[in-house]
Amino acid sequence: MKPAVKRLIFFTALILFWGLGSHFEFWHETILPSPFSVWDALVAGFADLTLVYDLVASFRRLFIGLAVSLLIGTALGILLARSKTADETIGSMVLALQSVPSIIWLPLAMMWFGLGEGAIIFVVILGGTFVMTLNVRTGIKNVNPLYIKAARTMGSNGIDLFWKVIIPASIPYLVTGARLAWAFAWRALMAGELLSAGPGLGYTLRYASDFGNMALVIGVMIIIGVVGAVVDQLIFQRIEKNVLKRWGLES
């Protein structure tokens, strides 16, 4: 049986179980709304365009934040890989920053940038930057020394060696870094939106919760999960797989 078929059966069974449970009132509608209520809430949300605006707003923040974090992360990673002093000083700070959830920066970010876009994007940037930094650093440091030796015997050195050999050789790590940065940024974005003004998926989630609309809460949760899974599996894992194959790291 194909994995896709297995998955289809699994999710159908899950929704069926959920629907039957609601139908026979194993749990109360206010605690866990039935799949039909969730479906209706989603349809209504898309019909009056609130969820569309939410998606657009969330993706806008995500793209800006992720793009900036990939740029800063790559630059910082290169710096850490090339300068021992930077690695020993900034590097230890990056490790510390990487180990805390970026949402803890939100109170400070709100003081600096106000309650709007700026604060959330700041948190998203922090969410993605450090994991990218560490992957770029590792990638550059782990370039097969044989490639560097071979390139040097072919007259390549300095900047040419760096851009034409070392950076391409570390692409697999860069792709993994970008994938993880996306995952961290997506989580940071949702956390940030929950705590600030709308529109945005996170904001609508909290808004629905405040008004006791659990069907919409679950609907938004499903959207967040589906977006996360789709981007990760259809975009990043696919790129990663192709790169690993091409780079000969996976047969």
Added chain:
Amino acid sequence: MFIEIQHINKIYTDKDNNANTVLDDINLEIPKGQFVSILGPSGCGKSTLLSMIAGLTSASSGGIIVDGKSVQKPGKDRGMVFQEAALFPWMTVTENVVFPLRKEMNKKQAIERARHFLQMVQLSNYAGHYPHELSGGMQQRVSIARSLAMDPAVLLMDEPFGALDEQTRSRLHGQLEKIWIDTQKTIVFVTHSIQESIKLSDRIVVMGTRPGTVIADIDVDIPRPRDEHKQQVAALEERIMGLLKGEIDKVINEELAYEARS
């Protein structure tokens, strides 16, 4: 002389601060166009010596001159083929061969030149493939084409066929011999295989271990192709085996002594 290796010493200090002599006063002169093998057991410093000619490793003392110029750093006048093909996996076969050429000529010329050398190693049909799509032997042929394409004065080969299976190796021996005859390159070929060195080279420099020294310098005057002169080949093989026997015993004894101590 075309390549002059003068009083090369290489000493490195290990983590216990003991000085280890890897190469002890190596002197060699190699004329232009010669195919010379450097033969020795592992640990005799033959690869280190080759790496010094390439300019990738520095000597503790002594100097190397190639074509009148003192070797200080790597350069395109010395092409190197490693035991692993060392092709860049993100480039196609053609792009790999073009890599050393891209600064000297325009793209069209470089691709034309790459095609010529890929033809020489009979891989022109694979120009658009990526290295991971090729077998080990094919990758190594691309690597040879890549080195030849930059038209080096000397081709340095560090056990280039060591990782290949017997049949592939034997086929590549034939191809390399032909390339050498066609291009008239000077080739310095490092190997631990006696048969390989006899099959291919004009001259065999036999090295001993600990410290690495030259223990014999043999001119091979068996007519090519050497497969047709089995008796002479066998006689030379036996002679070299005798030379190396003492060296291999030395390595074994040293290892036994080391084990007894620890």
